[in-house]
Amino acid sequence: MSSTDDLLTWAGGGAELMLGIAPDRPVRLLSLRPAGAATAPPPSLADAAPLVEVQLLGQGRFPGSHRYADTTVGARLRYVDHSSTMSGDGSAELTVSQRDPATGLSATSVFRAAPGSPAVHTWTELATDGVTLTVQAVTSACTGAFLTDAGLGVDDFDLVYGDSDWVAESRWHRTPLRCVGLAVMDPEVHHHAPRSRFGLTSRSSWSTGEHLPTGALVARDDSWALAWQIEHNGAWHWEVGERRHGAYLALLGPTDTEHQWSTDLRPGHGFTTVPVSLAVAAGGVDEAIAALTLQRRTLLRTRPALLPVVFNDYMNTLMGDPTTARLLPLIDAAASAGADIFCVDAGWYDEDGGWWDSVGEWRPSTTRFPGGLVEVMDRIRERRMVPGIWLEPEVIGVRSPLARTLPDEAFFQRGGTRVTEHGRHHLDLRHPAARTHLDDVVDRLVAELGVGYFKFDYNIMPGPGTDLGGLAPGAGLLDHNRAHLDWLDALLDRHPGLLIENCASGAMRMDYALLSRLHLQSTSDQQNPLLYPPIAAAAPASVLPEQCGNWAYAQPEMRPDEAAFTLATGVLGRLYLSGHLNRMTQEQLDLVREAVAVHRKVLPFVASALPFWPLGLTGTDGAWIATGLRSATSPHETLLTVWRMPDAPDHVLLPVPHLRGREARPEVVFPAAAKGWSVHWDAERGELRLDSGTQGPTACVVRLDSST
Numbered sequence: 014m015s016s017t018d019d020l021l022t023w024a025g026g027g028a029e030l031m032l033g034i035a036p037d038r039p040v041r042l043l044s045l046r047p048a049g050a051a052t053a054p055p056p057s058l059a060d061a062a063p064l065v066e067v068q069l070l071g072q073g074r075f076p077g078s079h080r081y082a083d084t085t086v087g088a089r090l091r092y093v094d095h096s097s098t099m100s101g102d103g104s105a106e107l108t109v110s111q112r113d114p115a116t117g118l119s120a121t122s123v124f125r126a127a128p129g130s131p132a133v134h135t136w137t138e139l140a141t142d143g144v145t146l147t148v149q150a151v152t153s154a155c156t157g158a159f160l161t162d163a164g165l166g167v168d169d170f171d172l173v174y175g176d177s178d179w180v181a182e183s184r185w186h187r188t189p190l191r192c193v194g195l196a197v198m199d200p201e202v203h204h205h206a207p208r209s210r211f212g213l214t215s216r217s218s219w220s221t222g223e224h225l226p227t228g229a230l231v232a233r234d235d236s237w238a239l240a241w242q243i244e245h246n247g248a249w250h251w252e253v254g255e256r257r258h259g260a261y262l263a264l265l266g267p268t269d270t271e272h273q274w275s276t277d278l279r280p281g282h283g284f285t286t287v288p289v290s291l292a293v294a295a296g297g298v299d300e301a302i303a304a305l306t307l308q309r310r311t312l313l314r315t316r317p318a319l320l321p322v323v324f325n326d327y328m329n330t331l332m333g334d335p336t337t338a339r340l341l342p343l344i345d346a347a348a349s350a351g352a353d354i355f356c357v358d359a360g361w362y363d364e365d366g367g368w369w370d371s372v373g374e375w376r377p378s379t380t381r382f383p384g385g386l387v388e389v390m391d392r393i394r395e396r397r398m399v400p401g402i403w404l405e406p407e408v409i410g411v412r413s414p415l416a417r418t419l420p421d422e423a424f425f426q427r428g429g430t431r432v433t434e435h436g437r438h439h440l441d442l443r444h445p446a447a448r449t450h451l452d453d454v455v456d457r458l459v460a461e462l463g464v465g466y467f468k469f470d471y472n473i474m475p476g477p478g479t480d481l482g483g484l485a486p487g488a489g490l491l492d493h494n495r496a497h498l499d500w501l502d503a504l505l506d507r508h509p510g511l512l513i514e515n516c517a518s519g520a521m522r523m524d525y526a527l528l529s530r531l532h533l534q535s536t537s538d539q540q541n542p543l544l545y546p547p548i549a550a551a552a553p554a555s556v557l558p559e560q561c562g563n564w565a566y567a568q569p570e571m572r573p574d575e576a577a578f579t580l581a582t583g584v585l586g587r588l589y590l591s592g593h594l595n596r597m598t599q600e601q602l603d604l605v606r607e608a609v610a611v612h613r614k615v616l617p618f619v620a621s622a623l624p625f626w627p628l629g630l631t632g633t634d635g636a637w638i639a640t641g642l643r644s645a646t647s648p649h650e651t652l653l654t655v656w657r658m659p660d661a662p663d664h665v666l667l668p669v670p671h672l673r674g675r676e677a678r679p680e681v682v683f684p685a686a687a688k689g690w691s692v693h694w695d696a697e698r699g700e701l702r703l704d705s706g707t708q709g710p711t712a713c714v715v716r717l718d719s720s721t
Contacts, residue, residue, distance in 0.1 A: 672700025
């Protein structure tokens with residue numbers, strides 16, 4: 014670390030940042046660069062965004078606006094001190110403390126950096142040494158470093174962001190900053206900065222129910238990019254705006270305006286924001302997402318030694334209607350196909366055909382399983398698979414006996430009335446009775462049924478939150494979100510070999526608060542195989558490839574090309590099997606076995622690879638769709654999944670820039686009987702040509718070997 018005049022430079026892990034420190038200004042994050050990148054000229058301190066923006070009740074902003082910028086407290090913060098530490102694994106931490114002399118508020122920014130990751134993990138800690146202060150919003154990070162590092166202006170940057178919805182997840186866009194609301198005005202004439210912004214907000218508890226907490230600011234010439242993710246299993250907001258000179262990016266958890274959140278700071282009772290990650294790359298969108306991919310791997314609580322193939326009986330198969338008679342043939346077929354885990358999905362507890370609003374006790378049905386659910390679990394083990402089961406732990410159906418026996422304080426409430434949504438009440442995991450109930454359920458299912466895999470689902474949103482205890486509803490929700498994470502941590506400590514899938518109506522909670530702890534992410538509930546490829550192709554922008562659970566639900570009535578289409582969707586992620594395998598011919602089942610075998614062979618590569626998009630991340634809904642994985646350490650290994658959609662032209666040209674100028678041998682690795690496919694590599698152009706002589710939708714997985 015070195016500090017010269019007004020500049021503090023800190024290098025940690027794979028990142029280097031530069032902070033501006035001056036006696037008459039707040040601290041500013043001026044630069045964030047990959048460690049070892051060419052040193053840029055020291056950026057100007059003039060009008061750089063404050064490192065921390067804080068909106069306090071009674072303080073507000075100047076000038077007034079809808080933005081989380083220009084806060085009077087943020088402008089008054091002044092540097093106090095900083096410290097740095099290094100851990101034995103090579104990760105580093107920097108803390109920078111500031112204080113507002115007018116209110117007694119202190120704000121400490123924490124940066125952590127891990128070896129090899131061109132990123133920082135960061136958050137803000139607030140405290141007060143005087144009167145009680147009501148916080149209405151506070152940034153986890155705020156910076157305009159993307160401009161100073163690139164040496165470019167607002168007109169030179171594009172914003173890359175994603176929308177999401179049930180069965181329509183991960184829809185990405187790339188738009189010039191000037192086209193998303195950052196209107197041109199003359200701040201010199203008006204003597205004020207612009208007041209416009211572009212912001213995205215996720216409300217309630219579906220962290221990815223409308224928009225994605227991941228985004229990037231990318232130079233128009235793809236020379237520089239700053240990417241981010243907000244790591245929270247609840248409400249958040251991020252925005253980009255223009256200052257009088259330059260721009261800013263602000264990342265926040267819940268806020269008063271968007272989420273009915275506020276909190277009181279008292280001496281001895283501070284507040285810590287939700288964590289975020291900032292990653293930087295000297296490149297475009299693919300390089301920015303690669304940097305975030307490296308960062309995500311540093312956040313994982315554990316990395317399982319094995320990445321099992323999961324068969325789940327739900328999608329386009331039993332659809333929440335399991336019985337012993339239906340499951341036993343499926344179990345045998347799944348084992349024959351090569352699955353490692355068989356997960357019994359929804360409905361296993363249902364006695365009367367109305368399970369949706371009666372869930373909560375999680376006792377196996379006796380009518381569905383005359384010999385007991387243990388008979389089914391024993392068959393799974395006999396076929397050398399691990400038993401799995403679906404669970405929606407955070408809800409209690411309105412018809413469940415537990416809706417009457419658990420105390421009212423164990424549920425979300427507003428104004429003394431329980432929150433009810435879609436026939437369910439929402440447990441409040443701050444309450445010991447709620448937590449004890451869930452501990453008992455999980456421990457019982459593990460002990461009595463030998464469950465080694467849970468699919469944790471979550472299908473409701475409880476609105477702004479709970480005001481129980483006199484809190485603002487958003488504050489109650491945030492406290493529950495954090496209690497939920499604590500419960501998961503304790504559960505995994507108690508059952509260290511247990512694997513848990515993250516699901517929320519597909520991918521409505523696809524965030525790294527949860528995914529840093531859980532092992533597999535269902536990327537969608539999409540049941541139409543023709544609509545799944547855009548979702549699967551874009552998912553690695555939000556989720557590690559080795560956590561992307563892409564459904565592969567081949568069916569007996571499908572033609573070979575159609576079956577290959579859906580099976581290929583899962584090969585370069587986590588192949589999430591379903592379908593009526595027990596009704597297939599030997600030839601049809603052989604194709605499923607082949608997909609599983611290829612998937613298993615490439616899994617070690619998938620678990621260390623970086624994603625890229627030959628046709629563009631923001632172009633994943635065309636006649637041809639493609640996604641790829643490349644080696645993180647060398648250019649030698651590259652794999653691509655390519656889908657030909659209905660009515661597509663016979664061939665496609667796929668740019669593979671990292672192999673331009675290198676000889677490579679293309680090979681279709683799935684399906685092996687790739688009838689009609691031909692591949693040609695143009696080294697000079699760095700372009701793969703793929704021809705399909707088959708009419709209609711089909712797909713394949715291609716390997717480019719450039720090791721020779």
